[in-house]
Amino acid sequence: MTDQQIPNPPDHARPERATDEQVAAAGKLSEALETVERARGRLYDFHQLIGHADLMLDEAVQKLREAGRDxxxxxxxxxxxxxxxxxxxxMFQIVEDFDDHYWSTFRSCEATVRGELCGGRRHVFESEMKEARRTHGHPRHEARP
Known part of the structure; x- marks a missing residue:
């Protein structure tokens, strides 16, 4: 089978009933979720940085006492x-509230929309973009591993 004959893997192929508009909408919602995932990572970074800073205060207090400034x-x-x-x-309470009331709802909503529009398949929009942009038959431009 040549490179041109290899279809998108089934887990990324567009369902027959999905329109261009539906695939684009599901793709945009997935992109928004990816942005929320990045924000969540920064929230966890913030959580750990604040915790570390709080622990550093113990050392600062000790140094102030050693400097005679009780x-x-x-x-x-x-x-x-x-x-x-x-x-x-x-911070742990903020992280938990974010996870429980925003992030988990966002993930659930994205999965529901993706399920309804793309048969639950992830990255259908990107898979089609890859197919359109790759150089068929060129090394490192294979359709799939």
Whole structure:
């Protein structure tokens, strides 16, 4: 079988009933989810950075005490160590709320739309883009592994 005869893998092939508009809409929603996934990663980065900074405050307080500035050490300890990032919340609570009430809903909605429009197949739009952009018969431009 030549490279030109190899169809898109079944898990990326467009279902017969899917229109160009439906594939594009599902693709755009999937792209939006990918952006939310990137934002989620940054939220987890923020979570860990804030946690690390909070632990570093212990060392700063100790150094202030060693420098003879118990007054400032007590102020930093009282005002910053263990402080909520948002009203009533540490970062783990913010991450959990994001995951439970936004991210999980977004993922579910994207899966439902993809299921309805593309038979549950992922990256149909991108698979068709790959097929249109690759150089058929050229090394490293194969349709699939």
């Amino acid at each position: 007054d400032i050490a007590e102020q930093v300890e009282k005002e910053l160590v263990g402080r909520n990032v948002l009203h009533g919340r540490w």
